[in-house]
Amino acid sequence: MNHGKLREDKTCLNCGHHVEERFCPHCGQENIESRQPFHFLFTHFIEDFTHYDGQFWKTIQYLFTRPGRLTKEYLAGKRQLYVAPVKLYIFISFLTFFIPNILPHAKEEAEKPSHIKKETRAKNQKDISKDLVKKLQKEGVLSHETAATTQKGLDTLQINDGKEKDELFDSTFDPQEASIMHAYTIKQYDSILAKDNTGIYSLMRPVAEKVFELKEDGYSKNQIWEKYKENFIHTIPKALFVYLPIFAFFLWLFHNKKKWWYFDHGIFTLHYFSFLLLAIMIFIVGEKIASFLPESSLLTLLYVLVSLGLGLYMTIYFFVAHHRVYETKKRISILKGSLLFIVNYIGLILMFLALMYLSFIMLH
Template sequence: MSHGKIREDKTCQNCGHTVEERFCPHCGQENTETRQPFYFLFTHFIEDFTHYDGQFWGTIKNLLFRPGRLTSIYLAGKRQQFVPPVKLYIFVSFITFFMFALFPLFNLNFNEKEKNPNEKSLFEKIKAAETKEKLDSIKAQKNISKEDSAAIQKLTVIVPDSAKIDDFESALEMNKKIDESTAYEGYKTQKSYDSALAKNPSVFNFIKKPLAHKFFELKEQGVTKGEIFKKLAETSFHNLPKALFLYLPVFAFFLWIFHHKKKWWYFDHGIFTLHYFSFLLLNILLTSFIIKLASVTDIRAINMLLYLLISALIIYSILYFFIAHHRTYHAHGIVSVFIGGILFMINFFAFTFLVIGLALVSFLMMH
């Protein structure tokens, strides 16, 4: 891999040793010209990470299509062939959330046409779906055949018609402000709520009181329900990378509990966790991209194919854990499935709890 023209001077600029070829045999620094064009900053970064010799692309290929192989090879001591786990996770995490920031999956601007007259709201996108259009067109016919009547019943079960969506949108009242008549657990002011809380203390007061104070603060600001939902979603999104990073040692801890302590160290479980979470982030990014593609495609056959692909990716993301767990820990098939199932459920509930906590923190951080 070349990062520039080799210097004519054979003295290493880093340690002063003689460099016969490209790299210094003493410190390993590349003996190339130090003054480079500006674009070299970007090409150097790409070369360093992707290693045009195939390290990066080989890592991605094995990560996506060969569950558990990267972890097994790394723990076996072969650590130069692929991108290190920590470096891989940081890069994948950065790319995933950067792409989400550039191309948000959904528009959460409920009833804000005065700000964006050409932008459809979430409910408008739902009503514009092809299935609903067909359902409304069938209902508009004067003489409905038996086949059409049966189709209406089936489609109504699958998805509500436009009128029902309008009712749902009105019921949510996303454009309605939190006015004076709105109460929190029956209390319309913060003073009355604090007084009641002082009379009936609870072990959950440390959670309930800050949430109530934030509610009354937003009430004074006169924000709408739609604005609260949007801010909550945005704040949660910004906090999600931190939450995932904090959950990494927890996931590895559960693995450590269920496996032989002498044979498998906590470090080993950490490597498995980094690889698995890197896969999940890439899978989420790919799935989101396909969902975005399906939302702008009007051809029904292509949409059906895309939704089948989305379903396949979701199923694969679940099966991936069991396959990777079996190949990494070399457990018997039935034992591996049993332990993997327990670990999957424990982590599912633990991460759900973390997401709820993240939503509460995001609500408290709203301003």
């Protein structure tokens, strides 16, 4: 890659020292012309970020295929051969944000939210059935006894249907179902909330309010879930960044405080989370590609197998990296690794639950 045209003057523009070759021996600045072609802005940016002299690709190769190797090398002082841990994490985070946004998805809905007349559905199926039976009885089509028998049958069907579906969540998370926790409007929801003693309706009210707000703007329930899924995926790198110091803290708790400093655990965490982000990016790209494949094909089967294999590798990776870096006996390493894995798994699950809740509320 072109580093820019060298200056004939051998005096460093930055510190004034004499420069024999390309870089100043005093401050390290490259002795190139201060004015360069416009494309130099982009090539220099890419070079600074990825070090195409081999540093970047070697770092990525070791990160993905040799668990723990980068951390050991860095802690041993071999730092010029690889991309610095913080820069590596930031760059992979950037890719994880950027790539999903530029890739098309074959199964995305082309339908746009139509800002047409707002529709509400204040009555559920049971109410409509009651009204119909009463109307037929009033018009003389059904006798009193027949109407009572019919209504009883409809009630039985309603109960059976409720047994087949989870009373609280199935209809809520079914994209084709119009209700949210058995409510079709926010007023209906508040009426149910007033009678609720479990606290679930109070907890879920901001979510329900957001759904009804988006539905009033013309979004279908299916579109809302798609919107939410996309928003949630984009917040994963942010969530992992927030969890970085927590993960390092748990490592610090489980290891010798004299031998291993918090800094050491931080380097291990940065490398491990960089790997996780890289794997997540591969999952996202794979899902985008798979959306163009036929549902029943050999390539789709291959994609599923690769995804399962990558998921398994993500789990094994931590144990291998942990054993290589901390150099403990296998049994102790497996025991500590298992405890750390469980503790952080619970921590990540709790954080992602909170993230899912907040991500939905912040939809727009």
